[in-house]
Amino acid sequence: MTTALRQQLIDTALALNASGLNQGTSGNLSVRFEGGMLITPASMDYAGLTPDDIVWVDLDGNCKGRHRPSSEWQFHAAIYRHRAEADAILHAHPVNCTVLACLGKGIPAFHYMVAVAGGKDIRCADYATFGTRELSDNVLKALEDRKACLMAHHGMTCFDKGLPGALALAIEVETLAAVYGRILAIGEAEILSDNEMDRVIEKFDSYRKQD
Numbered sequence: 001m002t003t004a005l006r007q008q009l010i011d012t013a014l015a016l017n018a019s020g021l022n023q024g025t026s027g028n029l030s031v032r033f034e035g036g037m038l039i040t041p042a043s044m045d046y047a048g049l050t051p052d053d054i055v056w057v058d059l060d061g062n063c064k065g066r067h068r069p070s071s072e073w074q075f076h077a078a079i080y081r082h083r084a085e086a087d088a089i090l091h092a093h094p095v096n097c098t099v100l101a102c103l104g105k106g107i108p109a110f111h112y113m114v115a116v117a118g119g120k121d122i123r124c125a126d127y128a129t130f131g132t133r134e135l136s137d138n139v140l141k142a143l144e145d146r147k148a149c150l151m152a153h154h155g156m157t158c159f160d161k162g163l164p165g166a167l168a169l170a171i172e173v174e175t176l177a178a179v180y181g182r183i184l185a186i187g188e189a190e191i192l193s194d195n196e197m198d199r200v201i202e203k204f205d206s207y208r209k210q211d
């Protein structure tokens with residue numbers, strides 16, 4: 001079971017890089033496991049990873065494994081602690097998300113698919129140094145009632161019930177960021193009304209219940 005889950009984490013990390021959302025070793029992925037999480041190791045190329053390279057970390061930072069965990073284990077732990085519905089977390093520096101985040105911009109409801117992250121917008125977390133408790137607090141705040149957020153001068157983070165869902169959500173958010181960025185370059189985005197977004201969120205919820 002652990003080996004299969006560790007391998008799924010590696011496979012998702014490889015798919016993340018293949019999708020173009022992540023460059024080198026800047027991202028990290030985790031999956032909830034036995035009172036903590038399995039997480040990608042710090043500064044290691046995903047291409048050569050084997051299941052034994054994956055590190056287990058509890059929610060207080062106690063590790064089991066032959067490598068150091070990703071430097072961002074702290075906000076992964078905070079999300080698992082505060083969001084019971086999170087079973088897999090993905091963090092990366094996708095170009096379009098990062099461009100908006102470097103302008104301190106989140107993604108407003110310029111397109112109905114913004115609701116894929118759970119609400120009427122996708123927020124941008126305030127900046128704090130990577131790997132700090134402050135960053136962890138800022139990410140948690142930006143994720144309130146949402147499954148994805150941008151991170152100022154940094155990138156994006158999202159979570160879902162499983163690794164495939166987290167990867168799919170990351171791709172959706174990066175696509176929205178790409179379209180929004182193009183709109184900002186040539187004009188002004190028209191934002192859908194709160195009433196319309198309420199209707200979209202309701203429809204998304206009812207589709208989810210059918211699944």
Ligand SMILES: [Zn+2]
Pocket residue numbers: 026027072091092093130154155
């Ligand atoms: Zn990062």
